[in-house]
Amino acid sequence: xxxxxxxxxxxxxxxxxxxxxxxxxxxxxxxxxxxxxxxxxxxxxxxxxxxxxxxxxxxxxxxxxxxxxxxxxxxxxxxxxxxxxxxxxxxxxxxxxxxxxxxxxxxxxxxxxxxxxxxxxxxxxxxxxxxxxxxxxxxxxxxxxxxxxxxxxxxxxxxxxxxxxxxxxxxxxxxxxxxxxxxxxxxxxxxxx
Numbered sequence: 066x067x068x069x070x071x072x073x074x075x076x077x078x079x080x081x082x083x084x085x086x087x088x089x090x091x092x093x094x095x096x097x098x099x100x101x102x103x104x105x106x107x108x109x110x111x112x113x114x115x116x117x118x119x120x121x122x123x124x125x126x127x128x129x130x131x132x133x134x135x136x137x138x139x140x141x142x143x144x145x146x147x148x149x150x151x152x153x154x155x156x157x158x159x160x161x162x163x164x165x166x167x168x169x170x171x172x173x174x175x176x177x178x179x180x181x182x183x184x185x186x187x188x189x190x191x192x193x194x195x196x197x198x199x200x201x202x203x204x205x206x207x208x209x210x211x212x213x214x215x216x217x218x219x220x221x222x223x224x225x226x227x228x229x230x231x232x233x234x235x236x237x238x239x240x241x242x243x244x245x246x247x248x249x250x251x252x253x254x255x256x257x258x
Contacts, residue, residue: 073142077149080134081156081173084163085126086111089119099166102254107168109203112256124172127157131176139180147229150177154233158240169240171207174233178214181226189214201255204244211237 086106090098094114098106102113108127112120131153138149157173159165179186192213196206215230238245247253 069142070145070148073138073145073149074152076137077134077152078156080130081153082160082162082167083130084160084167085130086119086123086168087163089123089126090114093119105168106163107170108172109169109256124175127168127172128176128179131157131173132180135177135180146181147225150181150229151232153177154236158236169207170233170237171211174211174237185214185217188217197256201257202248202253203256204241204253205248208237208241208245 084106086108087098090096090101090111094116096114098104098110098114102110104110108120108124111123114120131150134153135146135150138146142149154170154173154177156167158167158170160167175186175189178189189210192210193206196209197203200206211230211234215227215234218227218230244253
């Protein structure tokens with residue numbers, strides 16, 4: 066394995082694994098986010114604390130860390146941008162310092178999308194917002210919007226991106242497997258913004 070790949074793997078995973086939701090709630094609420102709601106460290110669970118500003122901040126910071134990772138990779142290791150994005154995504158979901166129990170990766174994916182293409186980012190946000198408005202389910206919004214990005218990449222006929230987005234979609238389905246069961250059983254928690 067080349068030193069380039071090692072450097073890339075280190076910063077992509079390390080930055081991706083910074084648990085901003087956990088950090089913010091510990092600093093401002095003196096609480097462990099893992100003991101609240103779903104126990105997840107992502108922005109949706111931060112919203113369950115009742116602090117919308119912390120939820121928005123978590124979303125912004127989680128997206129920003131992914132955006133920074135991709136910008137660094139574009140500058141120094143352009144050929145490995147999709148590998149870098151995947152490692153950042155996995156770092157957030159499976160952070161080594163939290164016993165590999167992290168977030169579900171949607172905010173990180175959003176940051177990746179904006180770094181790859183503003184069109185991807187805007188399509189995701191619009192789809193996510195419309196689906197959330199119609200269903201009130203954050204999980205459904207995330208799953209469907211991730212799928213839409215995958216199918217849109219097929220429409221654009223970019224096979225490399227399509228493979229990457231397919232992998233992200235499969236991982237997203239995995240991280241939302243419990244939500245999918247609750248959606249099927251009509252017991253999933255709704256989001257009231």
